[in-house]
Amino acid sequence: MLRKQELRSAETRRDILSAAGALFAKRGFDAVTMREIAGKAGCSHTTIYIHFKDKEALLHALSMPSLQELKQRMESILLHHDLSPEERLKGISREFIHFCLQNRTMYTIFFEAKSVRVDEERPALPINQLRNGLFRLLQQALQDCLDRQRGDLLLTSARIFFFTIHGIVGTYTYSEETPEALMDRLSSTFDEAVDVLLLGFRQQTVLRQQTIQGGTIL
Amino acid sequence: MLRKQELRSAETRRDILSAAGALFAKRGFDAVTMREIAGKAGCSHTTIYIHFKDKEALLHALSMPSLQELKQRMESILLHHDLSPEERLKGISREFIHFCLQNRTMYTIFFEAKSVRVDEERPALPINQLRNGLFRLLQQALQDCLDRQRGDLLLTSARIFFFTIHGIVGTYTYSEETPEALMDRLSSTFDEAVDVLLLGFRQQTVLRQQTIQGGTIL
Amino acid sequence: MLRKQELRSAETRRDILSAAGALFAKRGFDAVTMREIAGKAGCSHTTIYIHFKDKEALLHALSMPSLQELKQRMESILLHHDLSPEERLKGISREFIHFCLQNRTMYTIFFEAKSVRVDEERPALPINQLRNGLFRLLQQALQDCLDRQRGDLLLTSARIFFFTIHGIVGTYTYSEETPEALMDRLSSTFDEAVDVLLLGFRQQTVLRQQTIQGGTIL
Amino acid sequence: MLRKQELRSAETRRDILSAAGALFAKRGFDAVTMREIAGKAGCSHTTIYIHFKDKEALLHALSMPSLQELKQRMESILLHHDLSPEERLKGISREFIHFCLQNRTMYTIFFEAKSVRVDEERPALPINQLRNGLFRLLQQALQDCLDRQRGDLLLTSARIFFFTIHGIVGTYTYSEETPEALMDRLSSTFDEAVDVLLLGFRQQTVLRQQTIQGGTIL
């Protein structure tokens, strides 16, 4: 019958996580107070310290599971060989964007190295590895679409692709609309962005080859 | 003889602005202390309050002139009819990116509504008008390149173009490299991003028209 | 069958006491945490409150037995009539010093009225009686050495003797060396301190008597 | 006319110092709160941080001047060649004891390495140098009295002498009596302690020489 207590504790932990998640997302890590989190979670601020070592640990606990879930979703799309490479790339991108919008300012924290520092002291922090893994997945999906590109050319394309994804997220990070509303309203635009980029990348490959051939002929 | 005092005062004001600008740019609005600004400006922290209502007013005052300067630079490129439309778009984009990198965290503040809120209480803040003006300039330059696009199609292209620009800036906002080093290293990549997007936009216009024509034929 | 439980309880109590003793001795009363004590004792910190009213009660319970043991050791030396009075005084002093060094910060607490206050509210606390008993034993041992001293003269000698003992302990209370290392290295110095004091006391008795006699003669 | 403000500030500083001094002395460094000090000093706790970097700086500021004054008093006695060496030693000891009683728990802090650590990170902290200087003065005064002692013998004597002084201070550190009342009541006892020790030291020198001579003769 001890279970009741454990359940209660787990519930508190969840309350704290969800309160912190909402507040971090809305106002950013630094601006949020432990006492605010506690207030929203319906417990004393000291209780937080029972469940999490400190504020940063709270952030970590908050990030890891959702990032892991995202990674799984992205991986499963990548392995979905019924889909065309273009569909897989669009799917993965949509998933990534949706996640970032759902986690709003959290996104800033994960990806812009603010509090979760990529610094010397903790080089292989699991969260950083996860982050890098996500980027590699996107890159793989892109490569599957651009099988005629190699090396530097591919790298540049990947960079440009990332810029656009990053920009989409950045543009709507501070929007007041819900992530779902945003996705409903804009996912076709996002898909089109992918289309445009792929068209551009391929067209450029063609142009380059023509230039080279032309150059050789002359 | 009063003039001397006035000059002195204006100078102090400038010192404060330049100190605050440098510090905000390097470490972000929140992380900078009024006392630090005062220290770097060579005055007492109370003096700042003589010239600026509060920390946020300081930020405002700081943003306006540099944004205005940026706007002028962008406008002059747009009017530079010796250049091809593509060159003008690349030039304007480079200028915008360079500015955002130079002002780093400031950028976040201008464009991501952090401290300079685009909120209900002050709807038509001059800074927001300026901001919108900048976007219109970019849009115009883009339109000059896509003269066969109209209406919704053009709007979507503009959006996608902004995403990429925004993403470029976001990607390097927290970099340790100087803006100049970044521009040196990456401006060809940025130019290429513009090329790719333009190629993609045009190719898509072609595809759509083919689809429509094909549809008509059947 | 209840016995088993009782035994278990008594054992827990002992574990707590021994953990607290070690920690208080090493780091001082204030610096030690109830949770640390619990950790070292292998129980939950709440369990401590079943056995002891609060942190201070723990200290009390801790002091009594060790003081009582010390008292017994000192008494047995005092009754050891094979030894010369000087040897007994040295022995008793060594015992007392060794105890104080072993109990380090505890010593401060017993003897310098820090947490176990000798204050108005609890005048005849058993611990204070014990403490006074120890001092009387030392005094007795001293008196056995100074059989020609009486009354005020003896009182002054006792005071001076205590000062020195107290100072020895105080000097090494915060040392990093183990009590045993300290005793090894310094017990001959401590013995010599006793020798010096006895020589001094006796010499002074002689001088006073000469003064008195001389005074009488003139 | 700015002076008024400066005076006020200096007064606040003094108020803080005197409040902190009283509280540290009565209850010890750790137990005293910045807010308490502020309360007693009649200012906000933040004001303390205007005048002193942190709590430890407050302690330093508090200790240095009084220690310096003590050192000067001790030095002037040592140079007072009208007095006999014995008188000088008694005078210096009295001065030292009086100071320690006046500064009570401060004494603990200075001399027992609690907060003002003699640790690796700040080896040559001025306060530690001062402290060592004081001990050397006492040692010099003792040596002037024991001109027939050398080397190890002298060192042991010095140690024993320190023990006694240390013990005197320790014994009365927590007394409720004022330092003046204590000095009035006990300074003759303290003087006598010095007499006894000197007699003992000298007598022991004599005994040793006899032992040596005796040994040689036999």
Next chain:
DNA sequence: AATGAATGAGGGTTCATTCAT
């Protein structure tokens, strides 16, 4: 115009202790 002094609100964190089980 400019400043040093001063402040209140609040930051994260720790601790001894109590409550429900």
Next chain:
DNA sequence: AATGAATGAACCCTCATTCAT
């Protein structure tokens, strides 16, 4: 008897801001 969860008070310290000069 024993425990994990939870708490409120308190810790030192920092900051943007105001006041008196």
